[in-house]
Every structure is written in C-alpha cells, then in structure tokens.
Amino acid sequence: MNIQVTEQANAIPAELKPDLSIRLCGPRGFCAGVDRAIQIVVLALKAYGAPVYVRHEIVHNRYVVEGLEAKGAVFVEELNEIPAEHQKQPVVFSAHGVPKSVPEDAQSRNLFYLDATCPLVSKVHKQAMRHQRLGRHVVLIGHAGHPEVIGTMGQLPEGTVSLIETIEDADVYVPADPDNLGFVTQTTLSVDDTAGVIARLTERFPNLTAPAADSICYATTNRQEAVKQAAPGCDLFIVVGAPNSSNSKRLVEVALRAGAKKSLLVQRAAELDWAEIGDIRTLGLSAGASAPEVIVDEIIAAFKARFNATIDLAITTEETENFLVNRELREVPLTHEDMAWVNGSRV
Template sequence: MSLKPPLTIRLCGPRGFCAGVDRAIQIVVAALKKYGAPVYVRHEIVHNRYVVEGLAARGAVFIEELGEIPAGRRDRPVVFSAHGVPKSVLQDAAIKNLFYLDATCPLVSKVHKQALRHQRKGRHVILIGHAGHPEVIGTMGQLQPAAVTLIETVEDARRYQPHNADMLGFVTQTTLSVADTAGIIEVLQQRFPKMEAPAAESICYATTNRQDAVKAAAAGCDLFLIVGAPNSSNSRRLVEVAERAGAVQAALVQRADEIDWEALGRVSIVGLSAGASAPEIIVAEIIEAFRQRHTVIIELAEMVQEHETFLVNRELRDVVLTGEDMAFVNGALD
C-alpha cells in the first residue's frame, strides 16, 4: 500500500463570512422564524449558491424584481440583499405597499451616504467599480444618472472628461482590489487635483483583511484555491491577488468537486482562503478532500482577527435564534 504524498495547506485568516454577510443571512433566517415561509428575497442575499440553496430549503423565495411577488402574497416580507438597492426599488416597494427588511451591508450604506454627501456639496460623483455588479447598481441608484460617472479601469480614468474638473468627488465599490483601486485613484488625482476623497475608506475592512492574508501566504504556493462564486467580486479579486503575489496558479472553486484533481499534478504547498460570502463548511470540505489524497499539514496564515458585528433590523431583534440557526448563519452547518 502506497503512502499518501505530503501536502502543506496554508490556511488563510481571516477568510469566509464577513459581518455584513453574517448579518444579511441572519436577517433572512430570523424573518423566516418570525413571519414563517415564504419570505421573498430580492436578488441573491449574498453571492453564494450554497447559502442561497440553504435558505431556499428553509422557505426563502429568491426573485430579481418586486413584480415577481404574486399579488396575493404582497403581505409577505421581502428582504433586500446585502449589496444594496437603488432608491427606485424602495419607491416601488412603497407603491406596492410591501413590508420590506433592508439587509444592505452597513459598509455599503456608508458608501451611499458618502456619495450623497459629495452631491450635497455640489460635486459630480465618480464611482470606481464594476459595471453590472449589484452593489454598483445600488450605489449609482442613489443619485440621478447625470450626477454620477462609473470608472472601471485606469484607461477609463485617463479618458474621463468632466464638465467641471474642480467639483468632483469619488467613492469606490467596497469589494475591489486595493491595488487596482489605487492605480485608478492615482490617475484621477493627477488629472484632477481638486477631486475630493470620501470622508472614510470605501473598501471594506473584510475585503482588505482577506486580500492581505492571501498576499502574505501566496509566495511559494503551487496552487492557491479561493472558495467563492463566479459572480462574487471580492472572491475574484482574491484570485488575482494570489496570482500577483507569487502563487504558481490560482483558481476559484465553489465546492470540492470542482477541483480538477488529475490536472493538479504534483503539488506540495496549497494556499486556501474564502471570499466574504463563502461558508466555512466548504473550506472544511475541501481540506477533507485533500486529506483523502494527501498527508496534510495545516499551516495557519492568519493576519488579524475580526470581531465586528452588525445588528439586524429593529423588527427582528426579538427573534431568538437557536444554536443550530446560528451555526447555519455562520456558515458552519449544512
């Protein structure tokens, strides 16, 4: 009987759920406990298929637009996702007389407030982000279309021609790569020295912490795996960070069965982290899959510990969640 080849897994910390994701999932679970099923959720509550399927099994019904709620069900709660929504969605909910619970991450709400502050000061708002991402749609939707311009790349920043270069202010999508954002901001500041920064950093602490941990662990890794969904911006950025920081190859996977074991070849050091919407149970699943094939040594690559928590909506603070509920909320339970 042949021995399993040795393998070191550099397990990053922090990884996985951030406080905003934890709060959003908790809002849906608490709403189901308080009001019963169905609870409608506009858009994926967070960008993770495993989480969405788990909530659907509990009675959540995912929709893309409020018009999908049947007329006879408009007395049911509807939850707005952690990514935030345009003001038009809130107005539509009021017109339809819907009871809604806003699960927008408080850090995304902070960016909305920063953009509105720029507008109140008479500045045209530059939003650095990715077109089509729900967070970007939500942030741009806080303002009139003529009041905000989306900048996606350094080249966009070089081409941009404002009506008044002296009255500009910028904000950023919370889940971007710090390095990519810095390059865009540098070009804009060189071109428009009077451009105002937001009152506080837009990129969220969890995004920065996860990127820093991956950056520190990547050098020397034959492979770096990031657990996350293809439509998760912060997860895709982690793959890019791992590649830039020295991993031979990096890949995004949603589950262990997506790993192409035959194509891996001989690997001795594997980095492992998870995007902010990926549950810990999948990280454990991937480690176990490696243990079936290798003699695994876990090497912790922890940068900081996170202790942030965000309160759920006032309407749900009387709901008592069980230990099993909280294990699901925290991503540790199937």
Template sequence: MTASDKPSLTIRLCGPRGFCAGVDRAIQIVVLALKKYGAPVYVRHEIVHNRYVVEGLRERGAIFVEELDEIPPEHHKQPVIFSAHGVPKSVPQDAAARNLFYLDATCPLVSKVHKQAMLHQRRGRHVILVGHAGHPEVIGTMGQLPPDAVSLVETVEGAQSFSPEDPDNLGFVTQTTLSVEDTADIIKTLKDRFPNLTAPAAESICYATTNRQESVRAAAPGCDFFLVVGAPNSSNSKRLVEVALKAGADKSLLVQRAGEIPWSDIDAEPPQILGLSAGASAPEIIVDEIIDAFGERFDVTIELAETTVEDENFLVMRDLREVELTPADMAFVNGETGR
C-alpha cells in the same frame, strides 16, 4: 491508502476568510424573518453571492426574485428582503407603491458608501464611482443619485479618458469589494489628472475585503496552487484569485465546491504547498469540505496564515432582535454546518 503512502501537502489556510459581518447579518435577517413571519419570505436578488447559502435559505422557505413584480399579490403581506449589496432608491419606492413590507439587509458599509456619494452630490460635486459595471452594488450606489450626477470608472484607462464637465468639482467613492492595489492605481490616476478631487470621509473598500486580500498576499509566495472558495459572480472572491497570482502563487483558481477542483491536473502535478482562502460570502463548511477532499489524497499539514483577527458585528434591525435562533440556526448563519 495510509498516511505514509500519500504525498505530503502543506495547506496554508488564510485568516481572515469566509463570512464577513455584513454577510452574516444579511443571512441572519432572512433566517430571523422566516422564524418571525413564516414562509415564504421573498428576497430580491441573491442575498449574498453564494449558491450554497442561497439553496440553504430556499430550503428553509425563502423565495428569490429579481424584481418586485414577481411577488404574487396574495403574498404582499409577507416580507421582502433587499440583498446585502444594496439597491437603488427606486426599489424601496416601488415597494412602498405596491404596499409591500420590506426589510433592508444592505451591508452597513455599503450604506456608508451611499451616504458618501450623496454627500458629494449635495456639496455640488460630480461623483465618480470606481467599480465594476453591472455588479449589484454598483447598480445600487449609482441608483442613489440622478443619472447625470455620477460616472462609473472601472480601470486606469477609464480614469485616463474620463472627461468631466467641471474638473474642479469632483468627488469619488468606490465599490467595497475591489482590489486594493488596482483601486489605488485608478485613484492615483484620477488625482494626478484632477488635483481638486475630493475623497470620501472614510475608506470605501471594506475591512473584510482588505483583510482577506492582505492574508492572501502574505500566504501566496511559494504556493504551487492557490484555491479561493467563492462564487463566479462574487467580486471580492475573484479579486482574491488575482491577488494570489500577483503575490507569487504559481496557479490560482476560484471554486464553489470540492467537486470543481481539477483533480486530474493536481494528480498529474501534485502541489507541495496549497494556499486556501474563501471570499466574504463563502461558508466555512465548504472550506472544511475542501480540506477533507485533499486529506483523502495527501498527507495534509495545516499551516495557518492569519494576518489579523476580525471582531466586527453588525446588528439586525430592531424588529427582529427579539426573535431567538436555535444553535442549529446559528451554525447555519455562521456557515459552520450544512443546510
């Protein structure tokens, strides 16, 4: 089919999209550790929530485990890496008790939330964590504190029903990957009920989450369809789908690869304007894959919907800084090439 035979499609390509500095750093730590210490390198939990990235690291020699007792004794001298989402205090304590060598790839912005939560507690406040139950980041943040020192609030309804022992001594933090609008509603409800509620010293929702939501919010009006590249267990990716719908997209869908796109629905009702973004753990190569897939069916015009430019960079730990990566390694770390 020639370009003139294809229906026209404008793809509004959001920017920023894809890897954030924390994800880039975490992937880099695994690749650098494999270079320095050799395979296997163990990773507790998915280093980031993206199957494509995880499989690529597995092919390089990373072994993913959920708990430290899965690491065989003969490999206790090999490094184990904690994921970007952060871990409870009990995990490094357990690693030390097992004489494991560990590297902590927790995103520095998640670590800031941990510190803010602990500061609230040291100052005598009960900590409210706004977040999603069961998410690794929430488990890690709550695990910085004694169980009776922190309460999880997930919704406005939860904020309305929350009943603390001391309403005048409360502080809050939030998961870094929440919907900015939804979180503002929850916090407003809490502040209305508890006027002495203390905010963290810095915004908990991270810059990358905010920036990606702002770009989607700007691009979504008028879109017949909005695709977000991301994993089903990625909080920030799922929030982008919700933001697109609220901002005016007719339909919005989360996909991991081009093969998950519902082509029968699209062929039955071809869109004229397609929004496209990617969660903070989704590599750019999959965005390219999706654009190419639409290019086979449509005469595609790319329209950039860029709201800001990100230049954040988080350094890896000092022990890994002297290790050199090849251009191919760096392309993988940046999500620009295949595995």
C-alpha cells in the same frame, strides 16, 4: 504571517500519499455584513413564516441561497414577481444594496420590506450623496453591472455620477467640471488596483475629493492582505467563492500577483480537477466574504483524502465586527440550529 498549530491528516496511511502543506488564511469567509444578511433572512422566516421573499441573491453563494430556499426563502429578481396573495410577507433586499427606486416601488405595492444592505455599503451611499449634496460630480470606481454598483448609482440623480472601472477609463474620462469632483468606490475591489485608479484620477484632477473614510471595506482589505502574505511559494492557491462574487475573484488575482504559481476560484470540492492540480507541495487556501466555512472544510477534506496534509494557519488579523439586524427582528431568538445556518454550516 503567524503560523500556528499543525494538524496531521490521518484518513489513509501517510506513506501512501504525497506530503502537502496547506496554508489556510485568516481572516477568510463570512464577513459581518454577510453574516447579518443571512441572519435577517433566517430571523424573518422564524418571525413571519414562509415564504420570505429575497430580491436578488442575499449574498453571492449558491450553497447559502439553496440552503435558505430549503427553509422557505423565495428569491426573485424584481418585486413584481411576488404574488399578490403574499403581499404581506416580508421581502428582503440583498446585502449588496439597492437603488432608491426599489424601496419606493415596494412602498407603492404596499410590501413589507427588510433592508439587508451591508452597513459598509450604506456608508458608501451616504458618502456619494454627500459629494452630490455639496455640488460635486461623483466618480464611482467599480465594476459595471455589479449589484452594489447599480445600488450606489441608484442613490443619485441621473447624470450626477460617472463610473470608472480601470486606469484606462481614468485616462480618457472628461468631466464637465474637472475641479469639482468627488470619488467613492465599490467595497469589494482590489486594494492595489483601486489605488492605481485613484492615483491616476488625482494626477489628472488634483482637486478630486476623497470620501471621509475608505470605501473598500475592512473584510475585503483583510482577506486580500492575508492572501498576499500566504501566496508566495504556493504551487496552487484556491479561493472558495462564486464566479459572480467580486471580492472572491479579486482574491484569485491577488494570489497570482503575490507569487502563487497558479490560482483557482472553486465553489465546491466536486469542481476540483485532480489531473489539472497534479503534483503540488504547497497549497494556499482562502474564501471570499460570502463563502461559508463548511465548504472550506469540504475542500480540505478532499485534499486530505489524496495527500498527507498538514495545515498551517496563516493569520494576519482578527475580526470582531458585528452588525445589528433590523429593529423588527432583534427580539427574535436564535437557536443553535439557526446559528449553524448563519455561521455557514448546517446541523
């Protein structure tokens, strides 16, 4: 763990507040796929005007969704919710990916759509389709009902993919052809849990074929590794994220397993229960891949108001990934205000 420069809280005289060390993880917050998805909505609003429709939450974060709604985005669950008079307005598919039936439905309705599926999710789609094309039955390791899982399963013909969630599922799974299986995983799973499921499947089915590259994305892996390094000795570990964010919930679990005495998932500072938090001396802090940095700052400010806080940056790696937006949007200029939205803050 790389501990860097220390920052001192100064809002209230230090002698009136208990000391608190905040271990602030890095990497944290927005990943390149989330950044790209938000950018697509912002650019579409600039290029085509409001409303821009978005199928499902663009990313799993209410702060982001409500902010984009204020700019003119309209979130729908199904394409039939788009009024006929707005048929020529763009509809954006979320970063989680969609089944093949969704763009087919959009085409049948003559809708103009922009696909914001994370490129790393698209890579999993291609890996699954390659398994199926080569005659393998696809085993998808993931969480039932998650939009990414629905999207990945929707790339394949019915009956060609089986969902495995846990080691217990792997224990009872009975494939039609045990020697002709290939697996992929949801991109936002626990690295350790997934390794256990894969190990059990491989033990039972030695000819199980892995994808050409790891399906769990770099951002998920990096954020979990940073939490693992920072969590030991923490009285409390807070993960900023939404309750429907898979990668954020996994960080809470990782923190507990790595040695934090307690771990909480928090969407906003207003949710903090100070009576429950009580007397702590070391706080770990990270954020899921769809959580904007402005909320991390909000959480820090809330603790600084009550504690004589120092911040230690616990950085395990630097992320430099950048994903291009859709070709139709690449010439649309981004202003300083636009970038503030894309980067998770507001000016």
